[in-house]
Amino acid sequence: MTSRRLFDKIQGITISHVTKTYGSIYAVRDVSLDVIGGELLVLIGPSGSGKTTTLRMVNRLIEPDEGSISIDGQDIRGHDPVTLRRNMGYVIQQIGLFPHMSVRENIGLIPRLEGWTRDDINARVDELLSLVALPPEVFSGRYPQELSGGQQQRVGLARALAMDPPILLMDEPFGALDPILRMQLQDEFAKIKEELGKTILFVTHDIEESFKLGDRIAIMRDASLDQVGTAYELIFHPESAFVADIVDANKKYKHVDTMCVGDVAYALDDDHLLDGRMDSKDALSSMHEHDIEVALAVEGGEIIGLVNALSLYRDAQGRLRDHAFEPLIFDANDSLPAALSEMKAHGIPMAVVTSRDGQPTGIISMNETLLRLV
Amino acid sequence: MVPVDTLTNATIQHLTLTYGALFFSVVTAIPLAILSLFSKRLSNAVLTLANLLQAIPSFAVVAIVVPLLGIGFTPAVIAIVVRALLPIIKNTYIGLKDIDASAVSSARGLGLTEWQIIRYIRLPHSYPAMFAGMKFAAILANSIAILTAIIGSGGLGSVIFSGLSNLNTDKIIAGSLPTIGIAIFIDVSFTLLERVITPRTHS
Numbered sequence: 001m002t003s004r005r006l007f008d009k010i011q012g013i014t015i016s017h018v019t020k021t022y023g024s025i026y027a028v029r030d031v032s033l034d035v036i037g038g039e040l041l042v043l044i045g046p047s048g049s050g051k052t053t054t055l056r057m058v059n060r061l062i063e064p065d066e067g068s069i070s071i072d073g074q075d076i077r078g079h080d081p082v083t084l085r086r087n088m089g090y091v092i093q094q095i096g097l098f099p100h101m102s103v104r105e106n107i108g109l110i111p112r113l114e115g116w117t118r119d120d121i122n123a124r125v126d127e128l129l130s131l132v133a134l135p136p137e138v139f140s141g142r143y144p145q146e147l148s149g150g151q152q153q154r155v156g157l158a159r160a161l162a163m164d165p166p167i168l169l170m171d172e173p174f175g176a177l178d179p180i181l182r183m184q185l186q187d188e189f190a191k192i193k194e195e196l197g198k199t200i201l202f203v204t205h206d207i208e209e210s211f212k213l214g215d216r217i218a219i220m221r222d223a224s225l226d227q228v229g230t231a232y233e234l235i236f237h238p239e240s241a242f243v244a245d246i247v248d249a250n251k252k253y254k255h256v257d258t259m260c261v262g263d264v265a266y267a268l269d270d271d272h273l274l275d276g277r278m279d280s281k282d283a284l285s286s287m288h289e290h291d292i293e294v295a296l297a298v299e300g301g302e303i304i305g306l307v308n309a310l311s312l313y314r315d316a317q318g319r320l321r322d323h324a325f326e327p328l329i330f331d332a333n334d335s336l337p338a339a340l341s342e343m344k345a346h347g348i349p350m351a352v353v354t355s356r357d358g359q360p361t362g363i364i365s366m367n368e369t370l371l372r373l374v
Numbered sequence: 375m376v377p378v379d380t381l382t383n384a385t386i387q388h389l390t391l392t393y394g395a396l397f398f399s400v401v402t403a404i405p406l407a408i409l410s411l412f413s414k415r416l417s418n419a420v421l422t423l424a425n426l427l428q429a430i431p432s433f434a435v436v437a438i439v440v441p442l443l444g445i446g447f448t449p450a451v452i453a454i455v456v457r458a459l460l461p462i463i464k465n466t467y468i469g470l471k472d473i474d475a476s477a478v479s480s481a482r483g484l485g486l487t488e489w490q491i492i493r494y495i496r497l498p499h500s501y502p503a504m505f506a507g508m509k510f511a512a513i514l515a516n517s518i519a520i521l522t523a524i525i526g527s528g529g530l531g532s533v534i535f536s537g538l539s540n541l542n543t544d545k546i547i548a549g550s551l552p553t554i555g556i557a558i559f560i561d562v563s564f565t566l567l568e569r570v571i572t573p574r575t576h577s
Contacts, residue, residue, distance in 0.1 A: 003485070061483060085485030096480030100498045100573035109494065110484055141577045159484070169483075 003083040003114060010166050010199050011037045011072045013058060018067030020053055027053040028064070029223040040193060040200040041228075042210035044246070045220035051203045054220070055169050058201060059085045071167070086110060089160030089198075093172040095152050097144035097159070103129070104140040107159045114163070128158035131192060150181045157189070161196070168200045174209065186212055207246060211258035219243050231255060232263035236372075252373045261339045262332030264369045265353040265362030272296055272363065276304040276321035283320040284312040294350055294363055297324040303360060306350050327352045332361060340366060376533065376548040385552050388529035391447070391519045392556070395454035396512050402455070403462035403511075404504070408492060410467050417467065424460035432457055432514075436521050450527030454518045458511035465507025469500025498573045505568035512560045520553060 013035040020028045028050040035041045043051040056062040058069055060081040069076050076084055097106050107128055108121040116124070126136040132154035144152055153173060160168060174182045174189075190213055193200065204210055210217045211231045218228040219242075227239045235252050238244035248254055271290040274283050276297040287295055287309045297304040297320050305324030312323055328351035330339045343351055343366050353362040410417035427435070436453045443449040473496055481491050523531025530549045537545025 056483075059483060061479075082485045082487050085483060090480065090483030092476060092480055092483070094474075094476030094480075096474065096476035096478075098477050098481070098495055099474065099575050102574075102577065110486075113486070113490060113494075143575050143577055145575055146577060156480070 003080075003086040006079060006083065006087040007072060007166050009037065009197075013167070013199065013201070014070045014073075015054065015058070016068050016070070018054070018057060018064040018069060020050075020057065020062060020064050026050075026223040028057070030067070031220075031223075031225045032067075033218055033225060033228065035199060035201055036216075037199050038197055039215040040202055040213055042214035042217045043201065043203045043220060044205060044207060044210045044217060045226075047205065049220040050223040051220050052171055055171055055201055055203050058167075059088050059090060059169055086114070086163055087165050087167065089157075089163075089165045089168040089170075091153075091156050091160045091168070091170045091173045093175040095156040095176075097147075097152055097155060099144050101143075102140065103134075103142050103144075103147070103155050106144070106155060107162055109159075110162050124162060125158075128161055129155075131161070131195075132158045133188060134158075149177055150185060153177065153185060157192075166198055168196075168198050170200060170202045172203055172205065175204070175206070182206075182209075189213065207248065208258075211255055219246055230263075231258055236263075256337055256340075256373060257335075259336040260332065261330045261334045261336055261351075261353050261364055262362070264336060264372060265332065265364045266368075267362050268296065268360055273298050274307070274320055275299065276319065276324060278320050280312055280316040280318055280320050280323060283307065284309065284316050287312070294365065296327075296352065296360060296363070297321055303327070303352065306352065306363075308350070329354055330364065331356065336369070339364065340369065376545055381533065381548055381552070384528065384530050384533050384549070387527075388519055388531070388553070389556065391450060391454070391522065391527055391529050392512070392515045395451045395458060395519070396508075396515050398451065398455050399458040399462055399511055399515070400508060403459050403507075404466055407463050407466035407470060410463075411470055411492070411496070420463060421467065424463050427456055428460040432518050433521060436518065436525060440525055445526040447527050450519070450522035450525055453522055453525070454515045457518055458515045461507040461510040461514070462504070463507075465503040465510075466500055469503030470496045472503075473499045501572045502568060505564060505571070509561065509564035509568070512564060513557060516553065516557050516560060 015031060015033040015035070018028055018031050019026065031050065031054055033054075043054060045051050053062055057064050058076070060076060098109070101109065104122070104125050107125045111121045111124060125140060129136040129139055134151060134154055139147075139151070144155070147155065157173070174185050177185060186209055193213070202213060214231070216228060216230055217234055219226040219234070221242055227234060227243045229237075234243060234247045235255055238247060271292060272295050274286065274295045274297055276299040283295070287293070293309045295307050297307050299321070304321050306327040307320060307323050325348070328343060328346060328348055330351055330353050332353050332355055339351065343349060349366040351364050352360050353364050355361045406420050410420050435457055436450075439449045439453045443452060470492070477495055478491060481495050486494065519527065519529055520531035520534060523529055523535050530553050533545055533549030534553075537543070537549055
């Protein structure tokens with residue numbers, strides 16, 4: 001039996017008002033959630049909050065009582081469950097490798113059931129083992145019992161990727177590993193994730209893990225969805241005390257590792273752009289008028305440099321361009337700690353933040369950033 | 375002395391009885407064990423009945439078929455099957471059931487059909503237990519096939535019983551030795567078979 005390939009790269013998964021009850025208990029209650037194609041969306045919450053149930057409804061291991069789930073606008077109930085699952089990878093915390101099959105047979109089982117040739121299967125297994133950093137010549141003949149926990153979970157991931165599914169469902173995949181190994185696998189997975197470009201739904205109860213891996217995070221509580229957003233949105237704009245508590249919003253500095261420059265930059269508007277040829281005094285009064293501390297001196301669309309209200313105030317002579325200092329420039333997606341340490345190394349407390357096409361979009365101030373983190 | 379062809383015929387009859395009954399036990403027990411996976415009610419019924427049958431002394435089972443089915447080869451086969459079913463059903467069921475639940479749920483999540491889960495995951499996992507059950511059933515069948523001589527099944531049992539009734543030592547030995555030999559053969563052959571068929575879990 002060969003299963004139809006249902007989708008290559010998906011636009012998105014739409015979970016719409018799904019409810020699942022067991023007896024009188026709600027496992028999931030009216031949850032609506034959009035997973036954007038290509039993103040890793042984390043479902044996080046305490047145990048019993050409904051995150052695993054939500055995940056398992058996407059591959060029809062659990063059928064919702066109410067509501068619907070669709071992929072690229074097609075209701076998943078229109079697909080045969082087996083075909084649907086072969087178009088999605090599935091990784092669970094307990095891994096569930098087949099004990100009587102070698103690593104090669106474990107990974108190659110679904111391709112074999114799909115009627116691949118032995119050569120194709122072997123080539124695919126070797127490729128996947130290399131991807132998860134297990135040399136095929138060493139590991140393909142081993143049995144699950146002969147692998148460490150971390151190695152088993154790598155095989156579990158390789159097995160889920162066998163059919164190159166556009167969607168991956170991962171249920172606390174690193175939850176059973178010791179903390180050091182977990183961090184290592186998270187780092188490896190973060191890299192693999194970039195290579196794969198898959199749409200991933202990822203369940204965890206570890207907030208650090210969700211900040212590290214998630215493009216967006218959905219927080220669940222008592223079978224319902226509390227808030228969905230980026231790490232930055234959840235930390236700086238938690239909508240409830242529960243969310244603030246989960247993301248540890250009062251200790252934002254803890255999350256500095258996972259933040260990027262764009263998260264803490266001030267947006268630039270026209271008031272911040274001053275012509276470098278204007279008189280320093282005029283520039284200073286303009287800045288006072290708009291109550292801004294830092295501005296960008298520009299000439300003909302070119303950034304001349306940053307100017308600081310305080311230094312202008314001390315010595316408002318000549319043209320603005322004479323007071324401009326060459327700024328550091330960061331991309332909005334650059335890592336925040338790296339940017340902060342570079343600013344510190346250069347002794348420059350301000351930097352310009354640009355979008356991908358090089359347009360200045362914001363200013364980042366070291367002091368302000370540190371103040372916002374505590 | 376017992377004539378060679380008498381003994382040969384008795385041995386062939388005994389082997390037919392033992393392996394015939396074993397064959398019917400296996401083809402009944404394994405599907406029942408697999409079906410029991412799908413229904414709690416069926417598994418309860420099957421296992422309770424099989425346990426109950428196991429508790430009845432072999433001799434009583436052999437005796438009770440006479441008023442129900444008469445005497446001869448076929449009633450003897452049925453008596454043996456009744457006794458040999460349980461170890462196969464019970465062991466196969468346990469082997470199928472007693473698999474790491476995460477292996478089954480990951481198999482389902484990866485897109486194996488329920489039948490493929492049985493075929494590729496549960497059955498291979500159950501082989502050691504299943505073969506242990508089959509070996510035990512074969513040894514049971516071999517012993518009961520002696521008893522069924524009383525209800526006219528023929529075979530080595532007839533030689534033994536006739537030797538016992540006349541205190542004919544030659545006959546007793548001529549009937550007993552092949553039975554012992556067959557028992558040893560069963561044990562060794564099933565152990566080898568199990569070793570060949572059971573999937574490896576170590577490289």
